[in-house]
Amino acid sequence: MNTVAVRARRTPLSEHTIMPPCQVACPLHMDIREYVDLAAQGRLMEAMQVIRSGNPFPSICAYICAHPCEEACRRGQVDKPVAIRALKRFALEFGGDRMIEVEAETTRSERVAVVGSGPAGLACAYYLRKLGYPVTVFEAHSEVGGMLRVGIPRYRLPREVLDVEITRLTKMGVEIRTGTRVVSLDLVFDLGYRAVFLTVGAHQSLRMGIEGEDGAGVVDGATLLRELNLGLTPALGERVAVVGGGNVAMDAARSAVRLGVPQVSVLYRRTRAEMPADPREVEQALEEGIEFQYLVAPVRVRTREGRPEVTCVRMELGEPDQSGRRRPVPIAGSEFTERYDTLVTAIGQAPQVPDDFHVRIGRGSTIQVDPVTLSTNRAGVFAGGDAVTGPSTVVEALAAGRTAAGRIDDYLNHRYPLAPSDSEEEWMGDLRPETVATIRTTGRLEPPVLSREERTAGFAPVELAYDCQTATNEARRCLRCGLGAAIVAPDRCASCLTCVRVCPYHVPYADAEGAIHIPFDQCQACGICVGECPAGVIALRKAGELGQVDEELDHVLGSATRVTSKPMIVGFCCQYGVYGTGTLAGLWRGLKAGVWIVPVRCVTKVETGHLLRAFEMGAEGVFVAGCGEQCARENTGHWMRQRVAKVKRVLAQLGLQPERLEAFMWGENTHDPTEVLDEFAARVGGFYLDSVLLQEVKR
Amino acid sequence: MIVAEQKPLEDIIRMVRPYKKVLLLGCGTCTTVCNAGGETEVAFLHDALRMAEARAGDGRREYSEATLKRQCDPEFLEHLTERVEGVDAVVSLACGTGVQALAERFADLPVFPGVNTSFIGMAVEWGVWDERCAACGDCRLEDTGGICPITRCTKGILNGPCAGPKKGHCEVSPDMECAWILIYRRLERLGQLERMRRYYPPRNFRPISRPRRIVGKAGLEARGSHGDVTA
Structure with a gap:
């Protein structure tokens, strides 16, 4: 071994970062840590480019992503997670995302059909186009976007945002045929398409299974939102009750408020803690004056004078069910009756796949697919999105679309499908309580929202973008998980304990043999030990940081x-x-x-x-x-x-x-x-x- | 551990002035640990010397850097044979032993000390080192509760304390705690205060003639691997 180190001040460490929890949690595995860091430096155009490279329609996610990344964010163990979604929106809006044009060239002859223009279908079309395939998207409705268009209200996702992304897609050469309902896949293959991606979504509302459900004045949430979003103005009356506790229920209730309904109630059979809706949505709904009745379930609807009279029963929470939530149990004799003008049911949705598609249908009316290849029982037919998973998030749908594009490419190349890329990553554990105690708490900074009056007056976007200073400060809260310091040349480490002594987070430690360890999942990547190490053997786990x-x-x-x-x-x-x-x-x-x-x-x-x-x-x-x-x-x-x-x-x-x-x-x-x-x-x-x-x- | 501190820059500049190609040689053991002569300090000295030349505007010297695991062992020095070719002088950031080992191994090469070797001691916190052992060769720590009066008493007295301590601190260096009061407290905790009543005769310096040598191995004749006499 040569012990002479010639002017090797820092042994270069090749890219040896560990995937942070946010990136692991993101179905698209976006490089969140990187763009948050760029946003913190005010390098918004670069941040925007990083975001764009990992997401086909980032501006949509910037508004309505369910942000599983924030749930995984380890800052949440210190105070609250970094507001990743809002930062993404900030970076896109101020980084010049609208000016971006995506180009694609046709290099393949095999045409691919995408049935359904929801996020999964559009994402698949985007990536297939990038791979050089001619792509046609068939959409049954008159407008493009699937649930993004007909499900999500305008106040959550402004239509201009959706339109910009779709225009970009058509400029890439994706052919979109609206008002074209596909009734038979044989016909699609007859038209010369070599592969089909089925993304018909989950638009069919589930039935409550109670008496009088089809009576006058009772409407399901998906239908209400669809009518509203396609330009109709449903007359809802003065008193509206929405049954359900998910995001569709919130969308329906809040849309009702915006339509001028003075009294909107949400009936939910469990309590607020069990509600599947985004807590921020619930909070905003409460601010908008929506009344929440918990532990209440309708059991019977009677139509009286053309209006629904709803009999409900009070519930109590019993033992946990399969979902881990406590099962609501009716309290005998607690029935009560209320009269409403409209009753909206939003207790869940399921796909509705035409029988003529001849694809195998599984549990909950979803299309059965191979989890790796997304292929159905029919050759050349792939499926993804809500039609396969049941109602899920936009980002899951985008990820399914991206996977499908890859698998369709494999299929058309007669290639064995590549194993899913998200192999088991070294998972970062929780921060130790001792580490948490040393990290300064800085409250999460939320983007501003419109006042209650401004919101309920119409369908204006509720959330506004950050100002520069707030966004920068919020982005700086990122703990940079997985970028931490590492001893790159343990043989030259003198075990001098400098790193142990200078670390403000007490992360490095010496073992009984005297070797120094810096646990990667506790390090905050502040870089102090790197500069102080007298042997020069510590480096941060990021190429580019070194020598910058x-x-x-x-x-x-x-x-x-x-x-x-x-x-x-x-x-x-x-x-x-x-x-x-x-x-x-x-x-x-x-x-x-x-x-x-x-x-x-x-x-x-x-x-x-x-x-x-x-x-x-x-x-x-x-x-x-x-x-x-x-x-x-x-x-x-x-x-x-x-x-x-x-x-x-x-x-x-x-x-x-x-x-x-x-x-x-x-x-x-x-x-x-x-x-x-x-x-x-x-x-x-x-x-x-x-x-x-x-x-x-x-x- | 041996603790050293880097010499003032002007001293080092003065030493290397007559030479053209100078090797700055760090030591990866003691002087790395005490922040005086590890790889990072070698690099810092290099930058400082270059800057000094740029500012003075005199002829550019050529500096190179290297750091050995230890300079005080001849085997490690062998790795330097190629590196010192064409070098006019070496500034060693090792302790005095390292400097001498280098001078011994490379008889034709001028070797200069880049640090002042200070003492045997320990870090009390980051960046602060205290002397703990005088290497006197006659250890009495068993009688003094593990606290060395030779090193830590300013006067080095064996039968303390003297009459000078004020509030537990030394009269000579008021920042320092009186070693003998520390010894008293420690013996008190150990229930061995009777040791304080004993008289310790003056140390016998005779067996500590310098330079010292320790022979740890048995004095056998050199033999080959099969036990045969080789010579």
């Missing part, structure tokens, strides 16, 4: 040394806070000194060598500007000051004024960046003048 400061510094020095007319000042500026996003560059344009900004992702990445190099290349002054008390990590400012103090000592030994180097931490020694930096520039300018005069005198 060196590259930026080289770049800056390369340009700066060519400008000789002004004294050069180099500033290492944290990209996450007030000094980031180009704020300073703008402020400094009028100065006498030439200020060159080296963007850094947290000041802990700036090492003593970087500071010295700036001076070596002729900088008259160097400063480090960190986000200080705004920092999402602990002690970053402290360690920056340690390093600055060390370099100041060297400067003094070399006969340079230590005041040429300064650390500015937001909130610690400044609340006004311009003022302190102006002062610093003036001071450095003075030193510069002195040294120039001294040289003149010497001559």
Whole structure:
């Protein structure tokens, strides 16, 4: 073994990141950590590109994704999950997503038909187009989008957003035939299509199975929403009751409010804790004045004077059922009767697949498919989306569409289907309570919403986009799971315990043999130990993070040394806070000194060598500007000051004024960046003048 | 562990001034642990020296960096034979032993110490090291409750405390706790206060003549692997 390490300051660590829980939980496995980090730096266009690369219709997800990522987010173990969906919307809206055009070329001759233009169908069409296939989408309704169009109300998903994505798709060359109901798959094959993707959705409302369910004034939620979304204005009367506790029930109830119904009630047979609807939806529904009656179930409907008279029974919660929720049990003799103008039933939906498709139907009227290939019992017929899973989320449907495109490609190439790509990842465990205790809690910042009056007046989008500062602060809450530090050359680790001592989260530890371990699932990737390790054997698990400061510094020095007319000042500026996003560059344009900004992702990445190099290349002054008390990590400012103090000592030994180097931490020694930096520039300018005069005198 | 601290930069600059190609050599053991001569410090010194030259504007020296596992063992030094070819001088960031081992192995090469070897001690926290052992060769810790008066008493007295401690602190270095009061407290906890009543005669420096050598192996004749006399 060669023990000589020649100027290997940091052993490069190839991409060895661990998939974070959010990405694992996302059916599309989007690179959430990456785009949240870019959003935190205000690099919105790049964030938008990352989002776009992992999702065919990100702007739709930005509004209505059920965000399983947030459920998995480990920030939730500290305070609340990062608002990933809202950040995605922020990044897309301000990152220029609307300007994006997707191109596709036809390189294949096999035509593929997609039956149904819901999210699964459109996603499949998108990816098949990208693979070069000519694709036709058949849609029974007059408008494209499936549930996105006829199920989801406009106040949750503005139609312009949907239209932009669909226009993009047609520009890619996807042919969409609306008002075309497919009645037979044989016919589709006769038309020359070589493969079919069935995504007919789950539009058929389940029946309650009670007396009088088909009477006047009783309507199911899916039908109500469909009529409403296709431009009709259903007359609902003065009093409306919605039966059910899911998102469709919420959509129906909240739509009723927007149609001007003064009194809307939701009847749910369990309690709020068991409701499957998104809690935020429930919250907003309550704000809008919707009355919730829990532990109530209708047992009989009678039509009196053309209006439904509903008899309900009160329930109590019994033993848990298969779903893990406690089963509601009727309380004998608790019946009561109420009169409504309209009763909306929204207790679930199922697919309705024509018999003539001749595909095998399984439990809950869903199409049976092979879970890996998504193929049905008929050759060349694939299926996905709600038609296979029963009512599910948009992101699940998009993922199914993407998988289907891949499997159809395999089928048409006579290729053995590739194994599903999401092999068992190294799953990140929970944060230890000791780690949680050391992480600073910063409350989740929600995007603003319209006031109750503005909301209920019409179908305007309820949620607004973040402002820049709020979004940046929210994005900074990300714990960067799986990017943590690793000892890259254990043989050179001296077990000096520096990392153990400097870690603000008490993550590294020494085992009984004296070897140091840094558990990857506890590390917060703050980077302090990386800079402090005296053996230089710790690196963060992300290519690009390594050497980023060196590259930026080289770049800056390369340009700066060519400008000789002004004294050069180099500033290492944290990209996450007030000094980031180009704020300073703008402020400094009028100065006498030439200020060159080296963007850094947290000041802990700036090492003593970087500071010295700036001076070596002729900088008259160097400063480090960190986000200080705004920092999402602990002690970053402290360690920056340690390093600055060390370099100041060297400067003094070399006969340079230590005041040429300064650390500015937001909130610690400044609340006004311009003022302190102006002062610093003036001071450095003075030193510069002195040294120039001294040289003149010497001559 | 041996604790050292880097020499002032001007000293190192002065040492290397006459040379063109200089190797900065770190040590991966003690001086890495005490933040004085590991890979990171080697790199820092390199940057500082380069900057010094850039600022002074004098002829550019060529610096290179390397770090050995340990400089105080001849086998590790063998890995340097190629690296020192064409090198005019070496600045070693190892303890004094490492510097000497280098000088011994590379007889024609000027070798300079980049650190001041300070003491045998321990880290009390990150970045703070305290001396604990004077390597006197005559350990008395069994009588003093595991606290060394030779090292930790400013006066090094064997029958303390002196009359000077104030509130448990040394009269000479008021920041330091009085070693003998620490010893008293510790013996009290151990129920061995009778040891305080004993008189400890002055140390016998005779067996500690310098330089010291320890022979751990038995004094047998060198033999081959089969037990035959080789020579």
